[in-house]
Amino acid sequence: MRIIKAIFIKQAKDMFKNPMVLVMFIIFPVVALMMTKLVTVEDLPPNMFVTMMAAIFAGMGLISSATGVIAEDIEQKSLRFLMIAGVKPYQYLFGTIGFYLLAGAVASVLFALIGDFTGTETLKFLAVMISGTAASILLGAAIGLLSKNQKTATSLSMPVAMIVGFTPMIATFNETVEKAAGVLYTQQINVIVNDFSAGLWKPLLVIACNIAVFIVIFVAAYKKKGIKLS
């Protein structure tokens, strides 16, 4: 636990000094706030901009952050020194994933505040957002492990992040895409915000299936490239 905490603290300090990552956690809530307050077109779906930005954040922001951080530690050989000092791969991953999960949860609370949700709505929204955050971080970590360096990481993560992040937005305007997007964890944010009275179990089930698939990808990436000294 001591080592996981040390990695967690390191990630926190590093994020606040890394504008590329920090901006991901700030820009999407800020844009959601601005658009919600400034765009006054009639007949827009309720909280459309909150849903849109939350999905883009959960998909694009978190995947690219997790990928970048892990790929950077591998490329700069920082991870090698940690492992020589006795850090086990699972401790590194728990510390890193744990921190980004917390940071994602904080951003999700901001989205909930901007959406002005009621107590129950907030809980439902956070349940979907936090489990979606976990899915994104797992996927991002897998891509980070598979990447030789940060450049490869960016070129691998960007298309995935854009598909996952922007599909819910397109789904808002296109029924065919909406149907196809039903299997995507980021689309569940749309689903829950559009009808808070609906049950939570179906969106969570979809997200759980996504997480299961990403765990398989993560384990395959870990087995293929792993985090090891020799």
Next chain:
Amino acid sequence: MIHMNGIVKRFGEQTVLSGVTFEVKEREIFGLLGPSGAGKTTIINILTKQLNADGGSHGTGADMLETGLMLDADGLYGRLNCLDNLNLFADVYGIPRSKSLEALKNVGLTDAAKKAVNELSNGMRQRLSLARAILHEPKVLFLDEPTSGLDPATAKGIHTLILGLRDNGATVFLTTHNMDEAIKLCDHIGLLHKGKIIEEGVPADICERHNSFKTVPDLEAVFINLTGVELE
């Protein structure tokens, strides 16, 4: 303490180490000398378990937590300051964070404690890397070209520190292609050429064996004599 016995290492078709054998006694500074590409870093990587050998046996007499390491790629967190870099490792080792300040003081970086690593000069980065290597007072220290690219004053400071570590009980294994550095620092050296140890012993004895002890020991002449190639 540190030993290699008949170590063989291949990368694809290329054999980079062929039957490397040597022994380093406790509390001595061993210098592995050789030109770039001779296999020095590969030997460190094998001894520190970053690489597996294809044959032979080896050991360091210390587990990884009792080992300090300074490599060419320093792996420092550039956005974090010097103290945060060391505090991370203090937390990982489970030692008090006060040791971080102590290590910074030992390498003369107290004033730069709050400076981001990305803002440090090359020499300061190398000293910070050394501070991280000695933070947990390891029994065995591996230093891969510790003064490479440093100005003479900084290099001298690092030499003094390495000698102090040996005097305090550490066993130091360093690689260099600087013969003067080896003569000044090392109790025992091995000359590595094309993946083989071609000569081993006390620097002055080696020079004497090869008649290269004119006014001062001249390891460079010994190496050229044995291999026909210059070091740098």
